[in-house]
Amino acid sequence: MREPEGQASGQAAADQTESGQAAAxxxxxQAAAxxxxxxxxxYRRENGDIGIRNHLLIIPTVICxxxxxxRIAQLVPGAVAVPHPHGCSQIGADKDRTFSVLAGxxxxxxVGAVLIVSLGCEVVDPQQLADAIRVTGKPVEWFDIQSxxxxxxxxxxxxxxxxxxxxxxxRLRQEPVPLSKLKVGVxxxxxxxTSGLASNPALGAAADRLIRExxxxxxxxxxxxxxxEHVLAERCPDAAVRERLYAIVGRFEREVERMGAxxxxxxxxxxxxxxxxxxxxxxSLGCISKCGTSPILGVTEYAEPLPEGGLYFMDSPGxxxxxxxxxxxxxxxxxxxxxxxxxxxxxxxxxxxKITGNGRTFSLMEDNMDVDVSPMLDGSLDVEAAGERIxxxxxxxADGKLTKAEILGHQEFSINRIGPSL
Amino acid sequence: xxxxxxxxxxxxxxxxxxxxxTALRDVAAGETIRYKxxxxxxxxxxxxxxxxxxxxxxxxxxxxxEVRKYGEVIGRAVTAIEAGRHxxxxxxxxxxxxxxxxxxxxxxxxxxx
Numbered sequence: 249m250r251e252p253e254g255q256a257s258g259q260a261a262a263d264q265t266e267s268g269q270a271a272a273x274x275x276x277x278q279a280a281a282x283x284x285x286x287x288x289x290x291y292r293r294e295n296g297d298i299g300i301r302n303h304l305l306i307i308p309t310v311i312c313x314x315x316x317x318x319r320i321a322q323l324v325p326g327a328v329a330v331p332h333p334h335g336c337s338q339i340g341a342d343k344d345r346t347f348s349v350l351a352g353x354x355x356x357x358x359v360g361a362v363l364i365v366s367l368g369c370e371v372v373d374p375q376q377l378a379d380a381i382r383v384t385g386k387p388v389e390w391f392d393i394q395s396x397x398x399x400x401x402x403x404x405x406x407x408x409x410x411x412x413x414x415x416x417x418x419r420l421r422q423e424p425v426p427l428s429k430l431k432v433g434v435x436x437x438x439x440x441x442t443s444g445l446a447s448n449p450a451l452g453a454a455a456d457r458l459i460r461e462x463x464x465x466x467x468x469x470x471x472x473x474x475x476x477e478h479v480l481a482e483r484c485p486d487a488a489v490r491e492r493l494y495a496i497v498g499r500f501e502r503e504v505e506r507m508g509a510x511x512x513x514x515x516x517x518x519x520x521x522x523x524x525x526x527x528x529x530x531x532s533l534g535c536i537s538k539c540g541t542s543p544i545l546g547v548t549e550y551a552e553p554l555p556e557g558g559l560y561f562m563d564s565p566g567x568x569x570x571x572x573x574x575x576x577x578x579x580x581x582x583x584x585x586x587x588x589x590x591x592x593x594x595x596x597x598x599x600x601x602k603i604t605g606n607g608r609t610f611s612l613m614e615d616n617m618d619v620d621v622s623p624m625l626d627g628s629l630d631v632e633a634a635g636e637r638i639x640x641x642x643x644x645x646a647d648g649k650l651t652k653a654e655i656l657g658h659q660e661f662s663i664n665r666i667g668p669s670l
Numbered sequence: 671x672x673x674x675x676x677x678x679x680x681x682x683x684x685x686x687x688x689x690x691x692t693a694l695r696d697v698a699a700g701e702t703i704r705y706k707x708x709x710x711x712x713x714x715x716x717x718x719x720x721x722x723x724x725x726x727x728x729x730x731x732x733x734x735x736e737v738r739k740y741g742e743v744i745g746r747a748v749t750a751i752e753a754g755r756h757x758x759x760x761x762x763x764x765x766x767x768x769x770x771x772x773x774x775x776x777x778x779x780x781x782x783x
């Protein structure tokens with residue numbers, strides 16, 4: 249579909265054609281994007297957000313609506329559903345977390361319109377969910393399966409609503425928007441020793457670049473800073489932020505102790521261990537370089553809306569899908585995902601850029617890998633040049649180029665739970 | 671971190687305080703591998719096969735001693751480790767996230783089936 253990264257990354261503009269959104273004018277915009285003050289083509293939302301995709305999102309409030317949502321999405325090209333196993337038999341903070349992830353995913357600026365499908369008796373209230381997403385100004389419709397009379401009628405009714413919403417989305421036009429509005433999550437998964445040596449430091453260089461441009465970066469994976477939190481804490485200019493960082497790590501570690509288990513085997517995972525990582529401390533120390541060197545301005549809750557500008561830490565599990573979904577619900581436009589072992593993970597609403605420092609993995613899993621920084625390991629690519637390679641990919645993907653995960657239709661979605669099923 | 675990856679290096683040491691080098695290729699038993707640390711060249715004879723991405727001790731560590739990589743503690747040795755040995759889950763353990771030890775020590779770990 250696309251050229252592998254060439255030596256002349258500045259000429260990548262010429263390759264930008266397959267997004268389906270490409271126009272002749274994009275070449276000029278891309279050329280502009282490699283200058284000091286880049287702009288990209290995006291969708292300007294009513295609340296001032298910019299979107300780099302224009303999804304119609306079909307949200308089940310509850311697992312019982314999953315099948316109806318999936319069928320509706322199949323009937324309306326371009327629609328994406330986010331089936332999940334939650335939405336009922338939940339209470340308190342656990343229920344609130346499910347609600348905030350669903351609301352945040354609907355509010356994500358890459359989403360242009362939302363259809364919510366309720367069963368009719370679950371704990372996540374569809375009217376409240378619609379209201380929470382409508383704050384952004386985007387069109388939101390909802391109905392429940394019990395009222396319309398079962399699955400077949402619900403699929404028919406939902407498909408009609410979805411087609412109307414999709415027709416509205418097709419009329420939206422992209423316009424030049426500043427890259428400084430971009431919010432990018434940094435994540436690693438399926439790590440091996442090359443993650444800490446190459447792909448994570450390279451991603452860190454790109455993260456620093458985005459922040460210099462005025463953009464926002466979020467790092468998560470609280471479990472995967474255990475043993476490295478003191479290094480990150482030194483980078484929190486605010487004492488309260490520093491204490492909060494230590495507190496969230498302490499909470500996760502106590503949870504592991506409560507379970508009476510050694511983290512090892514769960515994290516680092518069997519694959520991490522096969523790749524040469526021996527302990528969570530080693531993995532963590534290799535992980536943290538992916539967020540670059542900027543000061544950490546705040547610690548946010550899982551799926552909490554991200555502030556504008558600078559680097560933030562989101563309290564989240566290391567689990568790939570839960571973390572990426574939390575970043576998307578927090579308003580990230582893109583997630584940059586480093587991997588050593590290789591993983592196909594995508595997201596329902598954000599492009600996921602896959603970066604590896606393991607040349608064998610890039611060759612073996614080229615279907616899933618977007619950026620190869622493995623030449624760092626033989627000294628032929630320095631960290632700044634590798635970071636620039638990733639930065640160029642971020643700019644192109646923000647401007648409409650599809651990631652491998654998007655091309656393959658990877659639309660993973662998962663909500664982190666913190667309570668028991670009742 | 672002060673490391674720089676160099677063309678043709680067999681292994682990389684991330685920080686001058688480190689006890690380990692990371693193999694940049696599969697290394698066979700008996701091979702002498704070269705690396706740089708603190709601006710100086712070092713070498714060690716590898717005692718056993720070490721796969722790409724895995725660690726080789728470049729200094730001896732006593733049983734129970736802390737093991738450093740990136741200049742930071744990545745765990746502790748469960749046996750004495752001689753220079754040249756493969757360093758991994760068989761001879762080092764994590765210190766953090768050890769619910770198994772918290773339960774055994776306090777007798778209140780709970781959660782055990």
